[in-house]
Amino acid sequence: MSKISVLVVDDASFIRDLVKKCLRNYFPGIRTEDAINGKKAQAMLAKEAFDLVLCDWEMPEMSGLELLTWCREQDSLKTMPFIMVTSRGDKENVVQAIQAGVSGYVSKPFTNEQLLTKVKQALNKIGKLDALMNSAPTKMNSAFGNDSLSALTGGKAAVVGSAPAAPAANPFAKPAAAAPAPAAAPQRGLLNSPPVKAPAASAAPASGRGQGQLRLPGGTQQCVIKALSIKEALLVVKRTDNLPQILDSAVLDLEQGDNAEIARLNGYLHAVVAHEPKPDSEWLQLTFRFVDQDAQKLDYISRLIARGTAQKHFVPGA
Numbered sequence: 001m002s003k004i005s006v007l008v009v010d011d012a013s014f015i016r017d018l019v020k021k022c023l024r025n026y027f028p029g030i031r032t033e034d035a036i037n038g039k040k041a042q043a044m045l046a047k048e049a050f051d052l053v054l055c056d057w058e059m060p061e062m063s064g065l066e067l068l069t070w071c072r073e074q075d076s077l078k079t080m081p082f083i084m085v086t087s088r089g090d091k092e093n094v095v096q097a098i099q100a101g102v103s104g105y106v107s108k109p110f111t112n113e114q115l116l117t118k119v120k121q122a123l124n125k126i127g128k129l130d131a132l133m134n135s136a137p138t139k140m141n142s143a144f145g146n147d148s149l150s151a152l153t154g155g156k157a158a159v160v161g162s163a164p165a166a167p168a169a170n171p172f173a174k175p176a177a178a179a180p181a182p183a184a185a186p187q188r189g190l191l192n193s194p195p196v197k198a199p200a201a202s203a204a205p206a207s208g209r210g211q212g213q214l215r216l217p218g219g220t221q222q223c224v225i226k227a228l229s230i231k232e233a234l235l236v237v238k239r240t241d242n243l244p245q246i247l248d249s250a251v252l253d254l255e256q257g258d259n260a261e262i263a264r265l266n267g268y269l270h271a272v273v274a275h276e277p278k279p280d281s282e283w284l285q286l287t288f289r290f291v292d293q294d295a296q297k298l299d300y301i302s303r304l305i306a307r308g309t310a311q312k313h314f315v316p317g318a
Contacts, residue, residue: 003031004123004132005049009041009064010034010056010085012291014268015108018249019054019085022112023119027132036293038062042070045077052122054106054115057086057093058264058294065100072101081122085110087215087251087264108266109249111217213253214288216269218242223252226285228305230298232267235286236275244272244286252288254304263300267291 004027008019013036020032033050035041039061041053053071057064064084071077081103086093089107097105103125104118123129214223214235219242227234233252237244252265270289274281290301
């Protein structure tokens, strides 16, 4: 029996590796290939057959929506499951994808559990799930589906209910992980929490570059942008019971332009430390690494940096 084959399409290598690692750990019998954008994926789909496509939306050369539209125009690809994996989770984007013929929708940042649920639903519809499930491990660690670190390490160190313990050995996360926070149940739903006020002047220096919203697998938090470069952003967030984890995939939402449109920057947490030199620091400092290769997003980051530099050198009344 031939293996089930999946094509992962994303311009960010980190996301492609994350998705492939998740699928291979849960489905040992699966075959995964990847493409850096819609154009590359189109060429691969024209040459060989795939059982499922997991695709980003915003990519250079050809977007995920354009690839989906092309697939539905091909007789051989009209019924192939096509799941959009994207930070575009707005209602109008979802409706647009549905009208184009999408099979499923996964919003970034996602947990492995959310991704696997959509994959299983898609494969079940074409009658290929049973073959994969028969080759899957008999016992799965439920914590494996809850953080990106487990996806990259094969779930070796996952511990249910002890998320802060995973990165404790990492020097980047030690100050935050060592805090004597009460052993309360992790809060999975921060989306409905009231907005977090920006830190005081002592916590957020005047040289900060504004505010944004950070979407993590465990919920959404308001953040202060302390510093910004073409590769990463230094963010300050209020500490909660559910500590951010190193290597968690995330999306940084920033307003852009006069129309207040949202720029969604995909990335992951490279470092998590206490913002103040004490174990009970109320604020955390996160290093957020960008993974997007989309030219428009890179241009937007460049303009943000240039705007901040101009403001720094302009002194009113001077």
